[in-house]
Amino acid sequence: xxxxxxxxxxxxxxxxxxxxxxxxxxxxxxxxxxxxxxxxxxxxxxxxxxxxxxxxxxxxxxxxxxxxxxxxxxxxxxxxxxxxxxxxxxxxxxxxxxxxxxxxxxxxxxxxxxxxxxxxxxxxxxxxxxxxxxxxxxxxxxxxxxxxxxxxxxxxxxxxxxxxxxxxxxxxxxxxxxxxxxxxxxxxxxxxxxxxxxxxxxxxxxxxxxxxxxxxxxxxxxxxxxxxxxxxxxxxxxxxxxxxxxxxxxxxxxxxxxxxxxxxxxxxxxxxxxxxxxxxxxxxxxxxxxxxxxxxxxxxxxxxxxxxxxxxxxxxxxxxxxxxxxxxxxxxxxxxxxxxxxxxxxxxxxxxxxxxxxxxxxxxxxxxxxxxxxxxxxxxxxxxxxxxxxxxxxxxxxxxxxxxxxx
Amino acid sequence: xxxxxxxxxxxxxxxxxxxxxxxxxxxxxxxxxxxxxxxxxxxxxxxxxxxxxxxxxxxxxxxxxxxxxxxxxxxxxxxxxxxxxxxxxxxxxxxxxxxxxxxxxxxxxxxxxxxxxxxxxxxxxxxxxxxxxxxxxxxxxxxxxxxxxxxxxxxxxxxxxxxxxxxxxxxxxxxxxxxxxxxxxxxxxxxxxxxxxxxxxxxxxxxxxxxxxxxxxxxxxxxxxxxxxxxxxxxxxxxxxxxxxxxxxxxxxxxxxxxxxxxxxxxxxxxxxxxxxxxxxxxxxxxxxxxxxxxxxxxxxxxxxxxxxxxxxxxxxxxxxxxxxxxxxxxxxxxxxxxxxxxxxxxxxxxxxxxxxxxxxxxxxxxxxxxxxxxxxxxxxxxxxxxxxxxxxxxxxxxxxxxxxxx
Numbered sequence: 094x095x096x097x098x099x100x101x102x103x104x105x106x107x108x109x110x111x112x113x114x115x116x117x118x119x120x121x122x123x124x125x126x127x128x129x130x131x132x133x134x135x136x137x138x139x140x141x142x143x144x145x146x147x148x149x150x151x152x153x154x155x156x157x158x159x160x161x162x163x164x165x166x167x168x169x170x171x172x173x174x175x176x177x178x179x180x181x182x183x184x185x186x187x188x189x190x191x192x193x194x195x196x197x198x199x200x201x202x203x204x205x206x207x208x209x210x211x212x213x214x215x216x217x218x219x220x221x222x223x224x225x226x227x228x229x230x231x232x233x234x235x236x237x238x239x240x241x242x243x244x245x246x247x248x249x250x251x252x253x254x255x256x257x258x259x260x261x262x263x264x265x266x267x268x269x270x271x272x273x274x275x276x277x278x279x280x281x282x283x284x285x286x287x288x289x290x291x292x293x294x295x296x297x298x299x300x301x302x303x304x305x306x307x308x309x310x311x312x313x314x315x316x317x318x319x320x321x322x323x324x325x326x327x328x329x330x331x332x333x334x335x336x337x338x339x340x341x342x343x344x345x346x347x348x349x350x351x352x353x354x355x356x357x358x359x360x361x362x363x364x365x366x367x368x369x370x371x372x373x374x375x376x377x378x379x380x381x382x383x384x385x386x387x388x389x390x391x392x393x394x395x396x397x398x399x400x401x402x403x404x405x406x407x408x409x410x411x412x413x414x415x416x417x418x419x420x421x422x423x424x425x426x427x428x429x430x431x432x433x434x435x436x437x438x439x440x441x442x443x444x445x446x447x448x449x450x451x452x453x454x455x456x457x458x459x460x461x462x463x464x465x466x467x468x469x470x471x472x473x474x475x476x477x478x479x480x481x482x483x484x485x486x487x488x489x490x491x492x493x494x495x496x497x498x499x500x
Numbered sequence: 501x502x503x504x505x506x507x508x509x510x511x512x513x514x515x516x517x518x519x520x521x522x523x524x525x526x527x528x529x530x531x532x533x534x535x536x537x538x539x540x541x542x543x544x545x546x547x548x549x550x551x552x553x554x555x556x557x558x559x560x561x562x563x564x565x566x567x568x569x570x571x572x573x574x575x576x577x578x579x580x581x582x583x584x585x586x587x588x589x590x591x592x593x594x595x596x597x598x599x600x601x602x603x604x605x606x607x608x609x610x611x612x613x614x615x616x617x618x619x620x621x622x623x624x625x626x627x628x629x630x631x632x633x634x635x636x637x638x639x640x641x642x643x644x645x646x647x648x649x650x651x652x653x654x655x656x657x658x659x660x661x662x663x664x665x666x667x668x669x670x671x672x673x674x675x676x677x678x679x680x681x682x683x684x685x686x687x688x689x690x691x692x693x694x695x696x697x698x699x700x701x702x703x704x705x706x707x708x709x710x711x712x713x714x715x716x717x718x719x720x721x722x723x724x725x726x727x728x729x730x731x732x733x734x735x736x737x738x739x740x741x742x743x744x745x746x747x748x749x750x751x752x753x754x755x756x757x758x759x760x761x762x763x764x765x766x767x768x769x770x771x772x773x774x775x776x777x778x779x780x781x782x783x784x785x786x787x788x789x790x791x792x793x794x795x796x797x798x799x800x801x802x803x804x805x806x807x808x809x810x811x812x813x814x815x816x817x818x819x820x821x822x823x824x825x826x827x828x829x830x831x832x833x834x835x836x837x838x839x840x841x842x843x844x845x846x847x848x849x850x851x852x853x854x855x856x857x858x859x860x861x862x863x864x865x866x867x868x869x870x871x872x873x874x875x876x877x878x879x880x881x882x883x884x885x886x887x888x889x890x891x892x893x894x895x896x897x898x899x900x901x902x903x904x905x906x907x
Binding site for chain 2: 116118121123125128129131132136137140141144145147148149150152153154155156157161162187188189190191194198202214215216218219221222223225226227229230231232238263312318319320321322323336337338339340341342343344345348349350351352353354355366367368369370371372373374376444449451453454497498499500
């Protein structure tokens, strides 16, 4: 594949015009949308309006007049459409970690008598950390970590909950959501899916897989901005019995009755806790308009093609680099993961050239492919820069070997 | 007191110029800063810069380059200065409700063997709700609610934690933080103070009172915007032993090591959970600059004088209204609470006249006095409008009797 051929693919890309919805500096090749999605142009004006008109002039009245009170449900419904859920099965608020705690604790209450939570080692750390914290405070919980191949065998009738991340943050490896959920159900366990690295980039079909619970991130492929509110999904069949341990006033059936006793709200409202971030939800709501009219199947097809192109070019031109992600795009999330012992400074050298990916210890170079704005030519140019960084050994420069606070 | 005399007080007010730091529409009398603080002018430009430059152009690099990673500590240190805490004792993130859960659960772990949490009926609902949820998931916890007068006697060696709101949200009644904390310590209990209705409006001296734990709200008197991040305080002497149940990755000692096992971070960092709202923290940080160079004693003196003026005028001119807040300003938070059986439509009629307070069931008309921007003439005019609403019985109009979603 030549650069001209990559440009031709972009000209033929039915999603090409979506890139115009984002602020992306000329010359920047941004392949880190799986850490922080780019800024949708719609956010700037909408957020300024929310600040100046709704907060500044409407003040407290905007809870009604600007309908702030419905933001968590309204944004949740938009996300639901991207992940195969019904509009009333998703709510947006708090962080992914906080939502994991709510749903994992809630799952234990739905499966009384069972004490095991099953996950995999190397799952996204916050998933494991939250389960560890939960185990400290709910006595008797056993966190069982099993390599993916052993998960079906590890599912037995002691398991209350199977908690997995759909697309692995480091390798991009996809779990078979439907098969694993079915196996969990066969032993009476529930399945909780972390969609942080799949929502907005892959075809996710929670209800098609009969998933029980899910959480996901607002600031990766959903482009909601740094620290954007996350989301939570509880299948409708579980909602009436679902109990969150984080029984804040916004989850109450009548928050403004100010009664002393907690009564859980209807449906997903009971998954709310404190006052949600109105500014964060407003930015996320505006960001989600970039998905209007886009079929997830089209996004997924482009994402797979971008990843295949990336890997083809790397295999052809970068013999010193390993491949940590599945070669089969059907089993790969919307990212490419390469390996090299000097991964960290190589990534820094690429960033200095305007190719922004990231590094994950011990040796993974990670490149997120956001099909809404990544172009075939970006992939081609990224590999060209990578070839040059390797050929010139630019990564040996001391400045690329200084570890920053956030890497 | 005549209107002219009120205007003279404003001319002599050493804090008068602070009002210019806020966006407040001409003619609006905003007395609901205890629900949602007004928009500080500094927020607009700072937030636009964070969106356009830091998110839009800096993208993921801004975690380092714009120092997003330090926002929770940096904003916490600013709040610490307003509440008598050391800079490293406060962190800003999540909601008040989520922080209550972290600290109440953490307190139980600091007092193993003790099962009682003591609070008062009618405490701000989310405080009670969170304790109820915690009790569901930490077996054996007993929530004991005792009227304020009975609290000293109810403190015994079964009590792990005394949790109170410093300034009561409905009546404005202040607890004696130092005395109650001392009594709690005498029986070996910890004291957790909810400062939602006092931080930024009163002189709070957490360390002077030897308080153990505290939480508070970012969107009331701190003016951080709708759903702003809240804060948490853990006294330095408890930090090494403090364990949060919400062990998200941002509370880890090395979040970017992506290890499987949770190790709590240094000091207040362990009170973080998921990725905090960068946009929310940025707005809050800008909002807090309105306090630069202001002595809390000066704010408090003005707040007391505003409240006294309000009550003097109401007693003189509104014979049909009761007073639900302490008459003694030393015992009153930064608000005035009146009572009337038709409180709801009276508040709505006032709002229609541009006097924004709020209603709290069953019969409380609540007027927050934010000393950074409330004026003596605002108080005078508010009472004049109240006199007219009562004299003309405007509250009988049907439109004022329609209950909105958020009241």
